[in-house]
Amino acid sequence: MTADRSQQVRAMFARIAHRYDLMNRLMTGGLDLRWRREAIRACALSGRARVLDVGAGTGDLAVEALRQHPEALAVACDFTLPMMRQGRAQPGRQRIRWVGGDALRLPFPDECFDAAVSGFVVRNVADLHLAFREQARVVRPGGQVVCLEAVRPPDRWWTPLYRLYFHRLLPLVGALVAGDFAAYTYLPQSVAGFVRLEDLAETMRQAGLVVEATRTFVLGTVALVIGRKPPRPHPSGNQNRSAGVPSPT
Numbered sequence: 397m398t399a400d401r402s403q404q405v406r407a408m409f410a411r412i413a414h415r416y417d418l419m420n421r422l423m424t425g426g427l428d429l430r431w432r433r434e435a436i437r438a439c440a441l442s443g444r445a446r447v448l449d450v451g452a453g454t455g456d457l458a459v460e461a462l463r464q465h466p467e468a469l470a471v472a473c474d475f476t477l478p479m480m481r482q483g484r485a486q487p488g489r490q491r492i493r494w495v496g497g498d499a500l501r502l503p504f505p506d507e508c509f510d511a512a513v514s515g516f517v518v519r520n521v522a523d524l525h526l527a528f529r530e531q532a533r534v535v536r537p538g539g540q541v542v543c544l545e546a547v548r549p550p551d552r553w554w555t556p557l558y559r560l561y562f563h564r565l566l567p568l569v570g571a572l573v574a575g576d577f578a579a580y581t582y583l584p585q586s587v588a589g590f591v592r593l594e595d596l597a598e599t600m601r602q603a604g605l606v607v608e609a610t611r612t613f614v615l616g617t618v619a620l621v622i623g624r625k626p627p628r629p630h631p632s633g634n635q636n637r638s639a640g641v642p643s644p645t
């Protein structure tokens with residue numbers, strides 16, 4: 397993928413921003429809300445935790461973090477401003493800190509978050525390894541890096557049905573509801589060209605994370621990979637989990 401491709405991705409999300417949330421609910425029958433709840437639970441946040449929603453779009457994960465932890469600081473970062481504008485206009489999302497930025501060059505200092513979470517983002521980035529290295533960089537030692545993503549499912553007897561829905565029906569729904577056939581053709585194509593769950597987990601390991609658990613939803617089509625940045629070794633053997641965490645803003 398090139399910078400050109402990044403621009404195409406940005407332009408595409410800018411086009412569909414106004415219908416993005418509605419399409420998510422329709423496509424998944426509302427199940428995506430449950431996956432997001434699970435993703436935020438996997439971040440193991442405590443009261444005043446600082447959580448970064450990478451490629452936040454309209455901020456669905458950030459707002460879920462605030463719902464579960466009203467005292468938390470939730471930062472939503474995305475490079476498509478119209479997506480964030482759509483999110484910011486929604487009730488309850490004013491408390492999110494919205495920051496324009498690239499997932500491959502996060503505009504934050506090292507180790508300033510307790511957790512980084514991404515939802516349906518890394519499939520779109522130009523460099524998957526770099527995306528996880530960046531998330532690992534901005535999270536404190538011992539903090540979580542959690543990835544929710546659509547992956548290539550295992551081949552099963554129902555695979556033709558999945559393909560029929562995802563590759564044929566979905567673009568038509570996208571054309572009708574969002575007025576954008578191309579964007580909802582890109583979605584199944586980007587999943588088909590993406591990795592399987594095991595490779596996603598392996599990429600996170602290569603970025604220096606410990607993969608603590610993986611989960612799948614809807615017949616293995618959606619994956620949740622729960623990673624942790626290894627704690628910094630301490631001479632006494634104790635870990636101070638929150639020391640030295642600077643403000644991200």
Ligand SMILES: C[S@@+](CC[C@H](N)C(=O)[O-])C[C@H]1O[C@@H](n2cnc3c(N)ncnc32)[C@H](O)[C@@H]1O
Nearest residue numbers: 409451452453474475476479498499515516520
């Ligand atoms: C499918 S949407 C997901 C939005 C949101 N995370 C969610 O769960 O609904 C993908 C988002 O990732 C953003 N994105 C893709 N590549 C990015 C990058 N390199 N840097 C920042 N944002 C990126 C897009 O702008 C878009 O808003």
